[in-house]
Amino acid sequence: MTAGGPAAAAERESRYVGALVGRPADEVYAYASDPAHLPEWAAGLAAGVEHEDGRWFADSPMGRVELRFAPPNDLGVLDHDVVLPDGQVMSNPLRVVPAEGGSEVVFTVRRRGMSDAELERDAAAVRADLEALARIVEQRAAATA
Template identity: 50%
Template sequence: MHQVQHISIYIDRPPEEVYGFASDPANLPQWAAGLASSRVEREGDEWIADAPFGRVKIKFAERNPFFVMDHDVQLASGLTVHNPMRVMPNGEGSEFLFTLVRQPDMPEEQFAKDRAAVERDLKALKDLLENA
């Protein structure tokens, strides 16, 4: 069993708008610096990005009416990490939820750094969408 942390943030925008923007991998560099630090390029059904930890391949769940944006990130080492992510209606706005899964043999301090990176990314998404 892996340790998990559910990280969420309220975004004062309709779920359809949040999902529409966040589910487009081309938008990742605008808000997800922890995953895509430069342009994201499509390669078949995957997206290629330069992450702070190296070049990665990203494959998102198909667009769906449930606002699920789960995605797999394949690291340069070949390891694939599954990342559950979704948007849920919350009043007039949205709750954006990312589930961070601690990988085997990951030190506690790295897990804390990953959590902080996700929190920064979600805050950037909130700021971007609420101030657009």
């Protein structure tokens, strides 16, 4: 049994949201790992991302947030922390993995005190962002072919 009972277990629930991309994983990683590209595919950061004194910031629906990214790597790890205006840190696992015909981008959506409806909305928003990322990377490749 999980410590804390069923309510605590539900609080730790995660959803894995993915999108297939018809491009190699290293190509998707190269594009998605550049924070300057985030406003192009992450709707919650559409207002823009700024690099200041070696740190990344964005205006989001939650206010101005700091974005901290995993160091560059060959494993497709795009994990990032979002530091909210109140100092709370939201860790977000994100991966690009090879898949048949290209790759898959997978984001872990964590419940974090959300209702079922809020979790579904959050997962749908992430899915839309990942699908936008896939379209952009595929279109960029087609434009240079």
